[in-house]
Amino acid sequence: MVEGSPLRADAQRNRARILDAAEAVFAEFGTRASTEEVARRAGLAIGTVFRHFPTKDDLLTAIMKRLLAQLVEDAGERDLFAFFGHAVAQAAAKKAAVDLLAGSGIDIRVPDALGHLSDAVGRLLTQAQDAGAVAASVRLPEVMALLASLCQGALHGGWDDHLQARTLAVVFAGLKGC
Amino acid sequence: MVEGSPLRADAQRNRARILDAAEAVFAEFGTRASTEEVARRAGLAIGTVFRHFPTKDDLLTAIMKRLLAQLVEDAGERDLFAFFGHAVAQAAAKKAAVDLLAGSGIDIRVPDALGHLSDAVGRLLTQAQDAGAVAASVRLPEVMALLASLCQGALHGGWDDHLQARTLAVVFAGLKGC
Amino acid sequence: MVEGSPLRADAQRNRARILDAAEAVFAEFGTRASTEEVARRAGLAIGTVFRHFPTKDDLLTAIMKRLLAQLVEDAGERDLFAFFGHAVAQAAAKKAAVDLLAGSGIDIRVPDALGHLSDAVGRLLTQAQDAGAVAASVRLPEVMALLASLCQGALHGGWDDHLQARTLAVVFAGLKGC
Amino acid sequence: MVEGSPLRADAQRNRARILDAAEAVFAEFGTRASTEEVARRAGLAIGTVFRHFPTKDDLLTAIMKRLLAQLVEDAGERDLFAFFGHAVAQAAAKKAAVDLLAGSGIDIRVPDALGHLSDAVGRLLTQAQDAGAVAASVRLPEVMALLASLCQGALHGGWDDHLQARTLAVVFAGLKGC
DNA sequence: CATGAATGAGGGTTCATTCAT
């Protein structure tokens, strides 16, 4: 079953190029960067971008979904603390996506993807609490709130590694409960 | 020194009206709201707004400075924990300003104002550490980073009071050191 | 009572220039002509056109209203047959307006203006019937239908004067009843 | 003469499907409907449409020709009055074609087809005059002008059956001479 | 010959900024 004509391969490649370019462009200039700039970076004509993503929002949503899916995957390979560190480290490189995660301006619905991330973090939280690494009183909503906050902070604050470590250390201490 | 001519009074009043309108408009619609909308809300013509703030960025910078100055003042009347709660609570109502603080898109330099806020928070931190309410190992940079992160998180996350309290509780526990 | 600042005069002049240019452009190229072309013909920047008519439809509606108002006025100075001749002769020069009158594509509501025209023609019809120049059985709806049809026909058919006269003669004979 | 290779059969079928789809689409949405929509409705790829009709105008011209040919055929089976009624009734269902007939926007030359229609109507006219049903003074050009006008009017005016009957009655009375 | 992805000019619209009044 060879579903999809050979041309489909080109289209797939272009779709990926667009997403990569968009992620880079939006990361560099924010979501206000023009779709034209994305096309330029992807080395494609503007029409091609709109053929793949009929709306700028569609493009942003697609980026968002990809980022969240990646985070969910990343969550599977780490414990809660490592995942926090990882996510925060990623943030700086994912300006646009974090903006979107934050809901700034553009109305984007990625409930499923967000739900999956929440599920993944929930599993990490349970593991951490079972291992006694996080206080039993801590619940998922505040963990997600802290994760989002720290990603935003890292993104916009321009933290260096040292500052990031010290900041996370405070939060981790808080999670452990004391 | 002609600083006090009758016209100057008008100008000062207009400047204040513009800033108030801009804060309200940008808080409601984000920094993408048009300058024209700000003028409308201020009950002034667009030209007047640009006479006072030659650039939209200038206007945004001015709002930022005013917000930070207010925060510095607020810091003087609270302890570290109360101030965190206050700042976070404010965030939701100051969408635009927090965006700016975060540097999203528009390039704004308000080093002095930020420095003053840092100073104020530094004083609160010292007080809290002197009182044994915050671990001695905690330093100002991470406190500022946490403050900014939580403000961002509160702003974009749409936290209710309960979630805000639980989230802050984790951070406060972390600051106390345990 | 000097309502309106002096600048208003300029704006009024520009509004008129835009309407004149739009009528000419749309008459020449149809309603598909670009707003940019209208601006060019008016000797104004595109932004000015959109300041006066926030939407292309707004511009088309405005032209339509003006044309209909003119027709209503024209109706006051003629009998039914002369008015038919006049309207049909105008049609060729008013491509766009007739298109709009016909409702082609663009959704425009000018019910009031259309109603006024209908009223004016109704008066002419009554006069003609009172004078025995039109059969008593004829009613307004079909007169309006004939008027619109003939305007369309004249517009798109490129009739010369002779053909127009002969065509109208048939319709006039029909109205007289025989 | 290779006119009859198996492929030719496919091509002919596709050509017909495209014309049918185009007539339906343009009738529904006007000539502004996209060629892509036509391809979709025909169940073909856009490239196939352009292979058969290198230009959108070519497609529109082809539709026009087919419509006129059909009208010519219809004319053979009716007397002048019945044909008028038939053509006008068709108009509403042939939005696009009538648009084209009218020449609105797209520049299309279908002189031959139009000539044939004119010939057919000329025959009907002669018959009617021979039968004394139409005044001898009436000539073909104004009959064609009336026909086109009424089709336009019916198309854009949204006439109901009653209005159409009354409107045609006036024209028929005019043709009869009185 | 059919396919459908890619192209890119062009269209409607917005908005920061300028400048005549």
Next chain:
DNA sequence: TATGAATGAACCCTCATTCAT
């Protein structure tokens, strides 16, 4: 100095047309 009309670059998006597969 305040006003608000004018400007025009830039943006998002559409669609006729081309061309590699």
